[in-house]
Amino acid sequence: MPRLMWPVAIGLVCAGASWVVSGMLHFPLIFQWMFLFYVALGTGVFLLLAAPELPLLRPGKAIVGLVAFYLFTSGVFLAGGAILPQFDPAVEQEKINKILKHRRAQFERPHNTEELLKRAQDLSVKANDLMGRVAKLQGSTAPVLAASLGTTLSPIERGKEVYQLYECYNCHKIGGKGGTKKRGPEMGNIGNLLTPQQIIKKILSTKADPYFYAEGFEKEHKKGLMPEKYRELMTEEELSTLAAYLMTLKNPAHVTPKPIFLKDEVQHGFIVYGYVRDESGQPVPNMKVSARPAKDGSHATSAITNKDGYYEAFLHLHNADVGAVIRLSVRNQKKELRADFDPSDKKTKRQATIDFIL
Ligand code: HEC
Structure with missing residues (x-):
């Protein structure tokens, strides 16, 4: 029946267009299906209008x-x-109460960046120490340890709660979970790329006073997608526990983009890259490469080789670290190199290469 064909044909064209356009605009899948549903409803109405009278x-x-x-x-x-x-108002109310509870407990003070950064560093050291101890003692004693700290939540658990309360998951995924398509970077390896101080500075930075952006997200950064409201909303306790929690996300199998510093902060990064091959010269994929500056208290970084056996490890080295020895290890092979660069040069990428044959 040709007069029923028209609504169907137009409906199909609209369905295709809405699917493609909503996909291009990065709408979540459920929205794309919802749009299709609306088109189907509309088509139904026109079909009814065109149908022969009963x-x-x-x-x-x-x-x-x-x-x-x-x-x-x-x-x-x-x-x-x-x-x-x-939608359950009780759930939202509880979230707000949790935010307010901590806020009431410690009366408001304006952010003192210096003090805040120092505290985050202390917390991160403490948290690392605690994680180490917990790992040694096995999971069953963890609650005892947390209780001995006098809180119900450990700093890391509290940081995880903060991450949930402020809904960072709306844009960021951890290990591919949570978050919609490609709104913000994956967080699963953030602990290998940033220090707690850098995470806090990133959260406190604004479009007018930028700090760095995640590689590959320059456009999103320019649009100011990452909200600036946390600067006003978050307390020092929230910022430092959040940073401590994010520092525990150190899975090199998750691809977190590295920071591209916007000021003269090339000084913060040193990249070691190279290839891991076997004796016959074949690339060794999925191999963990660890890198650590040979000085006390430095953060270890690890990277995983891709299918070409290529790896890239990002280390936090400052100007003062020029000439530092970096220890690399793959399986049970160890190598060393010196971080040579010109501290007054703020443009050239600081990097060195080292290959492994297993
Ligand atoms: C509305 C979306 C959105 C929300 C919500 C959001 N972010 Fe982001 N975030 C982004 C985008 C987009 C980028 C990449 C652009 C940039 O670096 O500015 C980013 C970048 C980052 C980076 C740098 C990542 C890297 O690989 O260098 C960190 C760290 C970060 N966000 C933390 C957070 C935390 C913590 C929260 C919650 C308190 C949060 N974000 C909430 C969109 C968001």
Whole structure:
């Protein structure tokens, strides 16, 4: 029937267009399906308009039909409401209460960046120490340790809670989980790329006073996608525990983009790169390469080789670290190199290469 063809044809074109456009705009999948559903509804309306007239019903039959239709649609809506998750004000209220609880506990002070950064450093050292001890003692003693600190939550658990409360997951994924498509960078390896201080500075930075952006996210950075509101909203306790929690995300298998510093902060980064091959010259993929500056208290970094056996490890070295010895290890092979660079040169990438044959 040609006059029913038109609504179907137009509906199909609209469906395709809405799918492609919503995909290009990075709408979550569920939204894309919802748009399709709306197009289908609209097509249905036009189909009904174009459909041939039905023979007139007798009044009795018409009323029964109407009531049956009403009962059916009401049933569908009620069942949908019962099955689908609904907005629950109690959940939101609890989130707000949790935020306020910590805020009331420690009265508000303006951010003192210096002090804040120092505290974050202390916390991170403490947290690392604690993690080490917990790992040694096995999981069962963890609650005891947390209790001995006099809090119900360890700093890291608290940081995780802060991450949830401020809904960072709306844009960031951890190990591919949470977050919509490509709004913000993956966080699963952030602990290998940044220091707690740098994480805090990033959260406190604004479009007018930028600090760094994640590689590959220059456009998003220029648009100011990462909200600036945390600067006003977060307390020092929240910032430092959040940073301590993010520092525990150190899985080199997750691809977190490295920071591109916008000021004269090339000084913070030193890249060691190279290839891992076997004796016959074949690339060794998925191999963990660890790198650590040979001085006390320095952070170890690890990287994983790709299918070409290539790795790239990002180390935090400052100007004062010029000439520092960096120890690398792959399986049980160890190598060393010296970080040579010109501290007054703020443009050239600081890097060195070293290959391994296993
Ligand atoms: C509305 C989306 C959005 C939300 C919400 C958001 N971010 Fe971001 N974030 C981004 C985008 C986009 C980037 C990349 C551009 C840039 O670096 O400015 C980014 C970058 C980052 C980076 C740098 C990552 C790297 O690889 O160098 C960190 C760290 C970060 N965000 C932490 C957070 C934390 C912590 C929260 C929650 C308190 C949060 N973000 C909430 C969008 C968001």
